[in-house]
Amino acid sequence: MTVELICVGTELLLGNIVNTNAAFLSEQCAMLGLSMYYQSVVGDNPGRLRGLLEAAKERSDIIILSGGLGPTQDDLTKETAALVMGKMLVEDSRAREEIERFMSKRGREITENNWKQAMVPKGCKVLYNPNGTAPGMIMEEGGTYMILLPGPPNELVPMFQEQVYPYLHSLQPEVICSKMVKLCGIGESSAETQILDLIESQQNPTVAPYAKTGEVHLRITAKAESEAAAYALIEPVEEELHKRFGSLIYTDDPKVTLEMAIGELLAKRQLTVTTAESCTGGLLAGRLVNVPGISEHFKEGHITYSNEAKERILGVSHSTLEQYGAVSPQTAEEMAKGGAKAAGADICVAVTGIAGPDGGTEDKPVGLVYISCCCMGKVLTQKNLYTGGRGKIREYSVASALTLLRQAILELF
């Protein structure tokens, strides 16, 4: 079956935001074995949207729309899509109740235009939205499926995963299964070079690399008449990847993140961890706290942005800061040792660096980041030099810190 995407939003046409929804939906459709030939972006303009929808209806089996489901006057995606599919809009009483509940739970006043969001095309499947007031919907007419999703990624992503993916999966004659082998501590082109032969010779299953911040994900996808048959095709490729990448692989489960894999290691080895952050300013701890139930292994963390805080809270010596500076392997090491001691934790990961845009020198340029991991007295320290802006440098620093933490647990325990 063929699928196409239409993302609605003037903010995309103005370049205010990057279209991450398109990348997410494309990846999901590829996993489902759907062939995508077109993606489009239009503004909140009913005439142009209608033209696109009519063309899409001619050439694609499934049309996925995102955005333009808000309560405001310029949100016209639903009205236009219903028109093209020949459906009337009717009020959905459960959608109305859910909007009421959503708003009252947050103590927000419901305004008249909120009720617009409870209107849905007659006979459609309503996709209720626990994360916002706009329900999604699936319409079908003459073999064409039109799926409407809210624009905000935190509403679109769970709605697609929980409600649309299983629906589309059930439309497929063949079963498509995939596994995601996730690597940390290796770059995309280096990973790709090591599996070029697999990529070039592939048919079923296929292997596709995806570059993520500080990680590479390799998706193995197979089509077959049953799940068991699809996984039987995947298995030898998965084994081959494990043979080639070894401990760089932290999971084979698409739902497991690097911090979750670390949480599992900490649980298995009964360890506690703490953080001592300078330039990342809390983002490293923030990643660890993404893991539900991490409280058994992460009790506290310290953000020591000033030198004075590094001395007082972590016990970094004044002379180390004077002699080597705050961004140095010596300071990183003392931060890690002192952080572990202050928190009474088995392990401490420390980060200190120059995130920019100012503060760089010839010796210590913007992007220089030291990461140190102290595990019961033993210390691993890593020097990194990142390019890009302040945000990117901090994000990559966090990814490297998690990778080093994982490596330290594997090597030292």
Add this chain to the structure above:
Amino acid sequence: MTVELICVGTELLLGNIVNTNAAFLSEQCAMLGLSMYYQSVVGDNPGRLRGLLEAAKERSDIIILSGGLGPTQDDLTKETAALVMGKMLVEDSRAREEIERFMSKRGREITENNWKQAMVPKGCKVLYNPNGTAPGMIMEEGGTYMILLPGPPNELVPMFQEQVYPYLHSLQPEVICSKMVKLCGIGESSAETQILDLIESQQNPTVAPYAKTGEVHLRITAKAESEAAAYALIEPVEEELHKRFGSLIYTDDPKVTLEMAIGELLAKRQLTVTTAESCTGGLLAGRLVNVPGISEHFKEGHITYSNEAKERILGVSHSTLEQYGAVSPQTAEEMAKGGAKAAGADICVAVTGIAGPDGGTEDKPVGLVYISCCCMGKVLTQKNLYTGGRGKIREYSVASALTLLRQAILELF
């Protein structure tokens, strides 16, 4: 003049990469005052690309293509575009020389298919490429401009900025200017209800609302024959928005974020701030540290995930935790007071809540978050109830904490 984007690349249709080129080119076109109504993505398929190009030629003055200029057999963007514009391909001798120079400088061997990249549509303006082997090109025919750019962002971005931007600028009779009025502490539909009359009566300038996490952004856009004339059109609308929303507006500058606006307030009033986080686990401090130069006002922060850490580091009393629990207004208040004292800061923002998915009860459900702000002894405490998953609850908690911090500075200092 109208412009549209066509990005060519199977990797976009598979979701392997995020289309950052589209965001970059859209923003540049908006800056140039070009009206963009369509963006499309197609694979390396000459039939589908040709169909799109023919439609684009009918409806847009300028068509910008990216990708598909490589040396391989499936790179057919140039051939297809030349066909649609009725141009023959001829070899450009300078392009040939530059390819030779580029390859030999890197010690790479030139293969026969590299010369394909020296072929350009007859009579076009060639955009030589110091960062790769694919030159870009601009074709003109009957008032339609077709601009071809290489796909890799490190080639596309400098080529656009240095060669295409000045070219397009010279074609423009009008300019478009916009301002972004950003609000915090108000929902999208509530904000829109208050300006419905402005939205309904708008022509030039226009006002469009954008919902962000815990914020609403209102973009005012005007077209005129000069920048000064455009801003003169914007000014009365901007004043009206300030009259209606008052201190909910934290900036009029599209580049300024909420944390940057708070950084400016801290600087103006010479204040220091610290954080005491439980469920947000460092993300609040992480937002503050997004601001370059915040080190003058943010020295340290504490992540106290366990009760023991709340007592030891922040001095929350054992009996408060026993009697009211970690998620209570009493604990939030003591965290804020104790955090300020521990860090010796003028202000402390504290967050404690239940981010889920487990740990909720009937009295204290998942999503219940208390935020407290202590400013030189005075305390503001807020109760929030969020819906959604763990990630969303934490993200909204951070947005509310920043909003409360801003409010506290404005009210108490």
